[in-house]
Amino acid sequence: METKNVKVKICAGTHCYLMGGAELQLFSEYLPNNIKEQVNVVGAACLGYCYAEDGCKPPFVQVNNHKIQQANIQSLLDLVKKELEINNE
Numbered sequence: 001m002e003t004k005n006v007k008v009k010i011c012a013g014t015h016c017y018l019m020g021g022a023e024l025q026l027f028s029e030y031l032p033n034n035i036k037e038q039v040n041v042v043g044a045a046c047l048g049y050c051y052a053e054d055g056c057k058p059p060f061v062q063v064n065n066h067k068i069q070q071a072n073i074q075s076l077l078d079l080v081k082k083e084l085e086i087n088n089e
């Protein structure tokens with residue numbers, strides 16, 4: 001069994017879902033085959049970031065310990081690949 005090296009938690013809370021998170025729920029389908037087995041994608045109830053008053057913008061995703069705001073498929077792919085490079089060193 002192969003170890004998952006990157007955990008992606010996609011917010012499915014109402015605020016994020018309406019602000020672009022709906023497409024993000026399909027993120028695992030965009031993962032290239034060569035890294036798919038190393039990435040664990042899960043949906044999550046509100047991550048709590050939408051309540052921050054620091055100007056953050058939804059949709060939010062957590063990639064390992066990183067909070068991503070205004071996430072989109074490309075920005076997530078870029079960060080996942082970066083995290084895999086770090087984890088595979």
Ligand code: FES
Pocket residue numbers: 011012013014015016017045046047048049050051058060
């Ligand atoms: S609804 Fe996504 S962080 Fe709250």
